Amino acid sequence: MSPADAGDPGHTRVYGIRHHGPGSARSLRLALEEFRPDTVLIEGPADADPLVIHTAAASMAPPVALLGYVSDEPARAAFWPYAVFSPEWQALRYAVENDVPVRFCDLPAAQVLAVDDRSGGRDALAELASAGGYDDAERWWDAVVESSSDTGTFAAITEAMAALRETALIEPETGTDAGEPEPRAGEGEPGGPAADDPSGGFPATSVDEGGATEPAPPEPEPLVLDRHTLIREAHMRQVLRKARKDGARRIAVVCGAWHAPALQEPLGPAAADIRLLKGLPKVKSTLTWVPWTHSRLAAASGYGAGVTSPGWYHHLFTETERPIASWLTKVAGVLRGHDLPVSSAHIIEAVRLAETLAALRGRPLAGLSEVTEATRAVLCEGDETVLRSVGMELVVGEALGAVPSEAPTVPLEADLRAEARTLRLKQETLIRTLDLDLRKERDIARSRLLHRLRLLGVHWGVPSAGTVRSTGTFRETWELRWEPEFAVRVIEASRWGTTVRVAAEAKILDTAARPGSGVTELTEALEFALLAELPGALDGLIGRLGSAAAVDHDMTHLLAALPGVLRTLRYGDVRGTDTSALTHVADSMLIRICAGLPAAVTGLGDDTAAALRDQLDTATTAIRTRDHAESTRQWLAVLARLADRPDVHGLLVGRTVRLLCDADRFDTDEAARRLSAALSVGNTAAAKAAWVDGFVGGRGLVLVHDRALLRLIDDWLAGLAEEQFVEVVPLLRRTFGAFESGERRAIGAAVRDGRPATTAATTATDPERGLLALRTVADILGVPA
Secondary structure: OOHHHHHOOOOEEEEEEOOOOHHHHHHHHHHHHHHOOOEEEEEEEHHHHHHHHHHHOOOOEOOEEEEEEEOOEEEEEEEEEEOOOOHHHHHHHHHHHOOOOEEEEEOOHHHHOOOOOOOOEOOHHHHHHHHOOOOOHHHHHHHHHHOOOOOOHHHHHHHHHHHHHHOOEEOOOOOOHHHOOEOOOOOOOOOOOOOOOOOOOOOOEEEOOOOOEEEOOOOOOOEEEOHHHHHHHHHHHHHHHHHHHOOOOOEEEEEEHHHHHHHOOOOOOOHHHHHHHOOOOOOOEEEEEEEOEHHHHEHHHOOOOOEOOHHHHHHHHHOOOOHHHHHHHHHHHHHHHOOOOOOHHHHHHHHHHHHHHHHHOOOOOOOHHHHHHHHHHHHOOOOHHHHHHHHHHHHHOOOEOEOOOOOOOOHHHHHHHHHHHHOOOOOOOOOEEEEEEOOOHHHHHHHHHHHHHHHOOOOOEEEOOOOOOOOOOOEEEEEEOOOOOHHHHHHHHHHHOOOHHHHHHHHHHHHHOOOOOOHHHHHHHHHHHHHOOOHHHHHHHHHHHHHHHHHOOOHHHHHHHHHHHHHHHHHHHHHOOOOHHHHHHHHHHHHHHHHHHHHHOEOOOHHHHHHHHHHHHHHHHHHHHHOOHHHHHHHHHHHHHHHOOOOEOHHHHHHHHHHHHHOOOOOHHHHHHHHHHHOOOOOOHHHHHHHHHHHHOOOOHHHHHOHHHHHHHHHHHHOOOHHHHHHHHHHHHHHHHOOOHHHHHHHHHHHHHOOOOOOOOOOOOOHHHHHHHHHHHHHHHOOOO
């Protein structure tokens, strides 16, 4: 296009760009300033025009994305991302800053979300790259376009794309031959390629030097103009016609390079485009702006128009003075952050190497491949692991954009923003560890918010393993990371309520009310409700838990749920929540367990008995931690009944005896008597091994300190016949293999030495050493000795 065209009162210029290209963005900005259009049309959802005004807000900071979603089904959503180096963003900024009318011209989101977006065939840029001697379209575009700011490249790219489109296959309309693409012009006709094919239509072959034939290499996948692309281009032309009809004379159209030839003047009659667009399905949709990240712009994230190096492209666009030197300086900073020695001399040498490589390759400026090779050779000294760290932190990057609070949003999102701002929780894409002290008001409020969001499926924070249910319930540790997709999940969760608390209460009550929610599921929901402090849900959950526990006749269900209920009571104490109603539920569950457990433990197999043993351990720990005298008395009484039952699996009897010993209900002599009886002649070797496993499984210290019990087990093993010994060794190996290595060594030494036990009663004491220890403890506690 000649400069004279700029004076044409009815002139339209089409700028074919590649999405998210800094060279395209810079060249486009220069071209717009030179052309000075009176209307700008940009490839993007046409129903997003009302959102353009927000791009002028000072708080709008790319990367951002247009989010379109089905109003009644937010999970069906689509994103149109923009970075500061995106040509479309620069076109938006130019129009807003110069008060030029700007519109989006692609299919509306209402139609995009209603149709199946299909595309096929090869990438057109790959064709151009191949013609230019490149095997990578990204490297070709980087070398030819992104490293320069030449406005003349737009005409050349459009001309090249026009030539490629002439050879492309056109996908037929629905209802024609089985979805096969329409042939190229002349294909299969007289004089066309098929008629002149000397093979008579058979696959082409080649002949090697020995005369043998071999199949010719397969032809590359053809370029295809699919139906969706044709429909989109028809809509763009219709918007262009309307802009011309509305009085626009100097129109700038910014679109993907592949579409540029289809939007060139003259546009031709509109009838064909109207026919293509007629009857397209639509859905009710909503659009807004949401923050985005560089990593989500990367092709590796699954984004179809993604680039491999958004961090590098951002640098090229924002650093116009000595970009290579400043980039390698940033690389050095990253490496120093990993405690690697990098000096100024390293940076200077890396810059020289990158520029030398660019000169040898005939490039006007060193590209990413040159600076990467210089980084590998000079700064990383050939270490690929270190180079990958640079790639993740700089080449891709993790910048998170921001949108103004005035942008359309659902009330739930507005409430979340307000709470996060009050609690000083910043949305960041890098993982950040957050330690909370639940005795502090702000920290407990942060904990409540993060737990509520987890209930809503927005996993902004993930609790570190074991911190939430640890013994020290005054502390929690979270790993925070904000993902752009959470914007959609917040919108999905808005159907539960307009605030985070109300939505979390409604969802947890709905989940608990579903068929199949038993005491285990209700107990977990109750724990969540207490952690998230949802007072509106507690009464309902406690009532449903009480009802479910009253009708559940499976003691294992109740036994599995009891520790969670007791744990919830503890959280209530720590967090200051009133859980008096839950106390009644816990007491009634314990009464039912104590009444029904003796009948539920008969006739169990090995696996079931092992699972029940673990439940007994967990329940005992929870009851002892509650420190309620009546509950402890009831529980120990039922354990004593189990210990006296001859029809109970030996694994359970041995464990109940151990638990009663730990609770001081049985002394050492009583335990030794019961162990001796279990190892008597009347029992099988397998039953004896099960009893021993139940008694000492996971508790090796009892044999280290109580040599009388150890001697009983040792004597029993030594007296086994060979076939009995072979039978019980695998069982006992499992038992003793679970002990700590120090415990196993101490037990082995005790068996080898055969010395009598050294009890606390016979151990000599040293009063002087004891007095020194007491003084040290007094100094630590700050009390007089």
